[in-house]
Amino acid sequence: MSKILKSVRRDFAALHEAELASAASLQQLDQQLKLHVEPLSPVEIKGIRKSTGLSRETFALYLNVSTSTVGKWERGEHQPSGAALKLLSLVREKGVETLNIGLFVGERFEGEQVTEDSMNQRDEPEDQKH
Numbered sequence: 001m002s003k004i005l006k007s008v009r010r011d012f013a014a015l016h017e018a019e020l021a022s023a024a025s026l027q028q029l030d031q032q033l034k035l036h037v038e039p040l041s042p043v044e045i046k047g048i049r050k051s052t053g054l055s056r057e058t059f060a061l062y063l064n065v066s067t068s069t070v071g072k073w074e075r076g077e078h079q080p081s082g083a084a085l086k087l088l089s090l091v092r093e094k095g096v097e098t099l100n101i102g103l104f105v106g107e108r109f110e111g112e113q114v115t116e117d118s119m120n121q122r123d124e125p126e127d128q129k130h
Helices: 003-017 023-035 043-053 056-063 067-075 081-095 116-121
Strands: none
Touching: 003 023, 043 056, 043 067, 043 081, 056 067, 056 081
């Protein structure tokens, strides 16, 4: 959480203690702060992925994004936002097991064997697949 948000939380708690803000308002602020996710640098994103031990392709599968998107994040060409940023934050805080999607290399998914190659193919347009 940023210094500004910590300061807001501390000030709001002081208002609550002085009975100038309700407990419900303080709880609502706490819920909003839990949803807030700080932006991640390319180095942080790459570090998160490396800490999982996953390839870029497999990591992309967990985040439901393309392999090229993960690469662009790691090179600083794009920034993750929304759900992707929240998922990255969860992986950093709690590990990739948090995203237990039940899809691992070697298992069957929709009747097909999952391999690194089959995960890469999901990023190709249909007309370019062999």
